[in-house]
Amino acid sequence: MTGPVVVGVDGSASALAAVDAAAREARMRDAELHVIHAFTWPAMHAPPGASPLGPPAGALRESxxxxxxxxxxxxRNAAPGVKVSRAAIPGEKVTALEAQSRTAQLVVVGHRGSGGFRDVLLGSTAVHLSAHARCPVMVVRGRPDPAGPVAVAVDGSPQGQPAVAFAFAEAALRGADLLTVHAWSTWADHGEHHPGDPVDLVDLIGDAEQLQAQAEQFLAKALSGHRERYPELTVRTRVVRRRTRQALIEVSGSVQLMVVGARGRGGFTGMLMGSVSQAVLHHAWCPVTVVRSSL
Incomplete structure (x- = not known):
């Protein structure tokens, strides 16, 4: 991996938490940390001219x-020794961060910035960037378990493979275990079966244990190539009969990082973000890294 780790800041508590996480990520990668702040004139509650209380540098520049x-x-306090650079970029936050993602190895943002409404679970910058960035995006949220594993959602789709590869590398960098999660369910599990609907798989096969075994084989196959590249990494697997978003949100309460693909097996062609990824971004109890398949 090359390029800096980039973190966007806006003065909010969420952004400062992102700075801590980004500094640690840069240290693990032996990379430069690039701190950026994007601004537009109306968004800054300060006059663009000189401040009458200070030097004639302008209140905006001072702020x-x-x-x-x-x-x-x-x-620098969070990760002593890491090279840190900074830049102020005129323009919209999402535009500036998306441009930075073209040369970064990771972009880190807080889950909600200074412009968000109090009851909003996730800010628009995090949502947009997760769908459009050209590198993995870490959204810092929740209270991660520092002793917990890195977790990754595995659905076996080609779109999800970059997320699996990232999770293996991230767990190795952190010296943490890797928890791979594959959730399977049937139509009946969704509580949406109606007369005339397709027959449920359990009704058809008549053996939930067989379906569970097939799901476990499916997960093992999806991980086979990655295990060989990280022979020292402890990899735990979890196959559960549950809706995927529910399973991942539950797992997020006991891990230090959740990794998901932007769009998995169930996504519609052309969609940049799947419903599972969006649900995890909004409700996870720990930081979430989204990895797009087109990276």
């Missing part, structure tokens, strides 16, 4: 410099 200095100092 931006102060914000970046705070974030830079926090990054």
């Amino acid at each position: 931006v410099d102060r914000l970046l200095a705070q974030a830079t100092a926090q990054a």
Whole structure:
């Protein structure tokens, strides 16, 4: 992996938590950390001209410099020795971060910025960037278990393979175990069966244990190529009969990071973000990294 780790800051508590996480990621990767703040004139509650209370540098510049200095100092405190650079970029946040993602190995953002509404679970910047960035995006949220494993959702689809590869590498970098999760369910499990609907798989095969065994074989096959590349990594597998989003959100309560693909086996062609990925981004109890299949 090449390129810097990039973190977007806006002065919010969520963004400062992202700075801590991004600094640690940069240290693990032996990479530079690039702290950026994107701004538009109306979004800054400060006049663009000189401040009557300070030097004639302009209140806007003073505000931006102060914000970046705070974030830079926090990054150096979180990961001493990491090279940290910073930049103020005029323009919209999502546009600036998406441009940065073209040369970054990872972009890190908080789950909700300073412009979000209090009751919103996830900010628009995190949602948009997870769907459009050209590198993996880590959305920092929740309270991760530092002693827990890295978890990854595995559905066996080609679209999900980059996320699996990222999770193996991330677990190795962190010196953590890897928990691979595959959830399977039938139409009856969704509680949406109606007269005239297709026959449920359990009704058809008549053996839930057989379906569970097939799911376990399916997961083992999906992981086979990755295990060989990381022979020292402890890999745990979990196959559960449950709706995928519910299973992943439950798992997120006891791990340090959840990794998902942007769109898996069930997504519609052309969709940038699947419903499972969006649900995990909104409700996970730990940071979530989204890896797009087109990376």
